[in-house]
Amino acid sequence: MLAYLVKRVFQAIAVMFAISLIGFAIQDNLGDPLRELVGQSVSEEVRQQLRDELGLNDSFVTQYIRFLGNALQGDLGTSYFFKEPALDVILKKLPATLELVMGATLIIVGLSVPLGVYTAIKPNAFFSRLIMGVSIVGISIPVFLTAILMIFVFSVELGWFPSYGRGDVVHVFGYWETNFATADGWVHILLPSVALASIMLPLFVRLIRAEMMEVLQSEYVKYARAKGIRPGRIYFVHALKNTLLPVITVGGVQIGTMVAYTILTETVFQWPGMGFMFLEAVNRVDTPLIVAYLIIVGFIFVVTNTIVDLIYGLVNPTVNIARMGA
Amino acid sequence: MKHFASTLAVATLTATLSTAAMAEVTIKVAYDADPVSLDPHEQLSGGTLQLSHMVFDPLVRWTKDLQFAPRLAESWEQIDETTMRFKLRDGVTFHSGNPLTSADVDWTFDRLKSSPDFKGIFASFTDVEVIDELTFDLKTSEPYPLVLHTATYIFPMDSQFYSGTTEDGKEKAELVKHGDSFASRNLSGTGPFTVTEREQGVKVVFDRFDGYWDTASEGNVDKIILTPIKEDPTRVAALLSGDVDFIAPVPPTDLKRVEEHEGTTLITEPGTRIITFQLNQNRVEAFKDARVRKAIDYAVNNAGIVDRIMRGFGTVGAQASPAGYLGYDESLTPRFDVEKAKALMADAGYADGFSVTMMAPNNRYVNDDKIAQAVASMLAKINIKVDLQTMPKAQYWPTFDERAADMMMIGWHSDTEDSANFHQFLTHCPDEATGNGQYNSGNYCNPEADALMAEANATTDQAKRGELLRKLEGILYEDAAFIPLHWQNLAWGARDGVHAEKIVNALNFPYFGDLKVD
Numbered sequence: 126m127l128a129y130l131v132k133r134v135f136q137a138i139a140v141m142f143a144i145s146l147i148g149f150a151i152q153d154n155l156g157d158p159l160r161e162l163v164g165q166s167v168s169e170e171v172r173q174q175l176r177d178e179l180g181l182n183d184s185f186v187t188q189y190i191r192f193l194g195n196a197l198q199g200d201l202g203t204s205y206f207f208k209e210p211a212l213d214v215i216l217k218k219l220p221a222t223l224e225l226v227m228g229a230t231l232i233i234v235g236l237s238v239p240l241g242v243y244t245a246i247k248p249n250a251f252f253s254r255l256i257m258g259v260s261i262v263g264i265s266i267p268v269f270l271t272a273i274l275m276i277f278v279f280s281v282e283l284g285w286f287p288s289y290g291r292g293d294v295v296h297v298f299g300y301w302e303t304n305f306a307t308a309d310g311w312v313h314i315l316l317p318s319v320a321l322a323s324i325m326l327p328l329f330v331r332l333i334r335a336e337m338m339e340v341l342q343s344e345y346v347k348y349a350r351a352k353g354i355r356p357g358r359i360y361f362v363h364a365l366k367n368t369l370l371p372v373i374t375v376g377g378v379q380i381g382t383m384v385a386y387t388i389l390t391e392t393v394f395q396w397p398g399m400g401f402m403f404l405e406a407v408n409r410v411d412t413p414l415i416v417a418y419l420i421i422v423g424f425i426f427v428v429t430n431t432i433v434d435l436i437y438g439l440v441n442p443t444v445n446i447a448r449m450g451a
Numbered sequence: 452m453k454h455f456a457s458t459l460a461v462a463t464l465t466a467t468l469s470t471a472a473m474a475e476v477t478i479k480v481a482y483d484a485d486p487v488s489l490d491p492h493e494q495l496s497g498g499t500l501q502l503s504h505m506v507f508d509p510l511v512r513w514t515k516d517l518q519f520a521p522r523l524a525e526s527w528e529q530i531d532e533t534t535m536r537f538k539l540r541d542g543v544t545f546h547s548g549n550p551l552t553s554a555d556v557d558w559t560f561d562r563l564k565s566s567p568d569f570k571g572i573f574a575s576f577t578d579v580e581v582i583d584e585l586t587f588d589l590k591t592s593e594p595y596p597l598v599l600h601t602a603t604y605i606f607p608m609d610s611q612f613y614s615g616t617t618e619d620g621k622e623k624a625e626l627v628k629h630g631d632s633f634a635s636r637n638l639s640g641t642g643p644f645t646v647t648e649r650e651q652g653v654k655v656v657f658d659r660f661d662g663y664w665d666t667a668s669e670g671n672v673d674k675i676i677l678t679p680i681k682e683d684p685t686r687v688a689a690l691l692s693g694d695v696d697f698i699a700p701v702p703p704t705d706l707k708r709v710e711e712h713e714g715t716t717l718i719t720e721p722g723t724r725i726i727t728f729q730l731n732q733n734r735v736e737a738f739k740d741a742r743v744r745k746a747i748d749y750a751v752n753n754a755g756i757v758d759r760i761m762r763g764f765g766t767v768g769a770q771a772s773p774a775g776y777l778g779y780d781e782s783l784t785p786r787f788d789v790e791k792a793k794a795l796m797a798d799a800g801y802a803d804g805f806s807v808t809m810m811a812p813n814n815r816y817v818n819d820d821k822i823a824q825a826v827a828s829m830l831a832k833i834n835i836k837v838d839l840q841t842m843p844k845a846q847y848w849p850t851f852d853e854r855a856a857d858m859m860m861i862g863w864h865s866d867t868e869d870s871a872n873f874h875q876f877l878t879h880c881p882d883e884a885t886g887n888g889q890y891n892s893g894n895y896c897n898p899e900a901d902a903l904m905a906e907a908n909a910t911t912d913q914a915k916r917g918e919l920l921r922k923l924e925g926i927l928y929e930d931a932a933f934i935p936l937h938w939q940n941l942a943w944g945a946r947d948g949v950h951a952e953k954i955v956n957a958l959n960f961p962y963f964g965d966l967k968v969d
Binding site: 154155156157160161162163164165166167168169170171174175178203206207208209273276277280281284287288289290392393394395397402405407408409410 | 481487488494495496567568569571572627628630631635650651652653678680681682684685688689691692693694814843844845846847848849852863864866872876883886889890
């Protein structure tokens with residue numbers, strides 16, 4: 126187990142190194158940051174001078190080595206726009222994003238299990254067909270469109286929910302401010318969470334349904350039925366337990382994907398998280414912030430994937446042995 | 452049921468407040484961007500000027516019809532060819548409590564001269580000479596016609612407040628372009644508002660300054676909460692749902708919605724930013740021929756673009772200067788005649804046409820990429836085959852600097868609100884030493900036009916100057932030096948009861964100090 130862990134950590138470090146190199150390499154193609162920093166009539170001479178001051182005229186290797194040296198000391202550069210260390214900017218925005226992901230996860234978990242199980246048990250019922258139909262639509266509508274539609278229906282037309290922002294937040298500790306402590310915070314987080322959940326929920330309903338249907342065909346379920354165990358117990362204890370194992374694995378990996386989808390959701394709802402910040406940074410050519418974001422998100426991906434692999438290994442020892450041998 | 456929770460919270464808050472003091476007038480404003488810094492000299496941009504008008508105050512400012520109105524300067528007079536004497540208003544104090552004196556203006560002027568963004572505007576100015584506490588002379592090296600224009604950029608800063616060093620030993624006056632400084636986080640101006648809270652990119656809170664000098668103003672807003680909302684649909688939704696009271700800009704697609712929606716008002720003004728295409732004569736031999744350039748001008752249907760693509764939300768143009776500017780010549784009308792265009796092409800020997808490349812941004816100007824597509828298809832009618840490429844502005848500007856295509860789009864707003872500025876940057880013979888023609892991707896060069904600009908910029912007699920500038924516009928029109936399209940209009944949306952129509956202007960810095968809310 127320990128050898129496996131060490132190997133995974135080394136892999137993770139290699140991936141992070143690759144991400145930093147790629148992130149750093151693309152920044153030259155993102156545009157000229159000076160354009161966003163100075164007015165339209167500033168002369169080329171002054172621009173060159175500023176470029177020198179920012180170290181933008183150094184060679185790629187020089188810039189990258191300087192960056193790597195600083196990064197190893199925990200300094201990912203200073204954002205041009207926020208004028209603060211990029212890492213601080215991201216850490217300040219992280220709680221908003223994590224809360225949004227949490228809200229969406231709650232919705233997904235809360236709805237996908239009952240809906241998935243129901244559609245598996247009663248595949249031909251009208252309600253099941255409806256759910257499956259809606260889920261197809263849900264998968265094919267882009268998140269930002271869902272978000273805009275929801276704003277127009279629930280904020281503008283009905284006036285039930287606010288259209289943007291986080292509302293009243295309560296400070297917890299450090300940079301963490303939470304939405305979940307006030308009614309206003311709950312009202313604000315609902316629409317964005319639903320929008321973010323909209324892409325993942327149908328996927329999970331379908332996944333759970335498929336797994337559940339397979340399990341319901343298995344011998345031990347048939348045997349349990351034959352033994353006369355109550356259907357409720359068969360479905361929710363015997364079958365569901367085995368259904369959820371692959372679902373959890375997929376779910377873990379999808380958390381990373383969800384962080385990526387926050388870019389769209391946050392932009393539409395003006396949610397002050399790091400996805401929104403990232404898109405803005407791209408528009409402003411705030412290269413230090415862009416690179417730092419890629420590294421942090423890469424880090425989240427790498428960590429969640431590693432943890433998922435480890436847990437999977439723990440839960441399913443056969444996989445574990447196979448991997449350790451490899 | 453509308454925002455039940457927040458209504459409840461507000462109700463409780465109002466109940467507690469009403470016992471303590473009279474009700475506060477708070478408005479929520481959503482812009483597409485927020486100021487990059489609290490330092491008014493860090494970046495010359497619309498966002499910074501909007502902020503400056505709220506928390507600082509200029510010596511003079513523009514009125515709605517582009518005239519000068521006294522602000523901190525009570526009066527001014529020309530005392531010789533190169534000197535303008537200003538008299539400051541008595542009894543004006545900064546947010547810190549320090550009184551405003553000529554020394555503050557002098558200090559601010561020196562700082563402006565050291566700002567990379569602003570020093571270009573102040574290039575002709577040599578010095579501020581303090582005469583007494585409230586009198587100072589603004590001196591230029593040559594007779595200069597734009598003294599008052601430039602004075603609209605002088606927002607006196609509190610020299611005592613910004614002097615000295617911070618706890619960690621940095622100069623408070625330090626002007627840092629891309630980093631942290633005292634001035635980028637703290638401010639003391641004479642304006643109607645002070646910034647009490649700021650989270651960059653999320654919100655800025657402005658509170659009314661109790662000691663504001665302009666007590667005659669009917670402005671009654673005590674607190675402004677500014678939220679940048681970048682996405683157009685979200686910003687509009689925020690206004691329609693009543694989450695905010697005032698938004699800018701309203702995108703062309705939602706003009707009708709805001710206008711027809713119950714409880715909101717649409718406010719529009721013709722803007723002063725001209726959108727144009729430049730024809731690169733160094734890359735395409737045919738563009739050296741004025742007949743070909745004219746043919747292109749004739750082929751492009753400006754009115755059609757404004758009507759269809761801009762949904763009427765632009766002012767069709769045939770020159771750079773908008774109405775109200777000195778150089779504006781109303782006799783110059785948009786050319787559109789496809790037959791004539793074809794004839795000119797044949798005349799120049801290009802009846803069979805040729806191929807060109809075209810580039811335009813897709814997120815800089817209103818509908819920029821759609822306009823470029825329309826122009827490309829219009830040119831197809833006179834056998835000019837266009838290979839169009841559009842890209843985000845971040846990538847566009849470096850490409851523009853390289854002059855990477857035969858036809859490139861550029862929009863320009865004159866920093867000085869003066870006609871000569873268009874020529875200086877867009878059509879002047881490119882000259883690296885002086886920086887003239889810095890954005891002239893067409894490489895158009897006409898010494899006669901340049902001489903006219905030079906003469907106009909040394910003429911203080913406004914009538915004579917207007918004549919020179921109109922002549923200049925006439926030459927550019929006759930030469931088809933560039934392809935003018937339209938001036939973008941400006942649009943704001945406000946909740947009923949917010950009397951914003953009185954405080955907005957073509958320059959797009961609303962005078963919030965004078966805003967009256969029912």
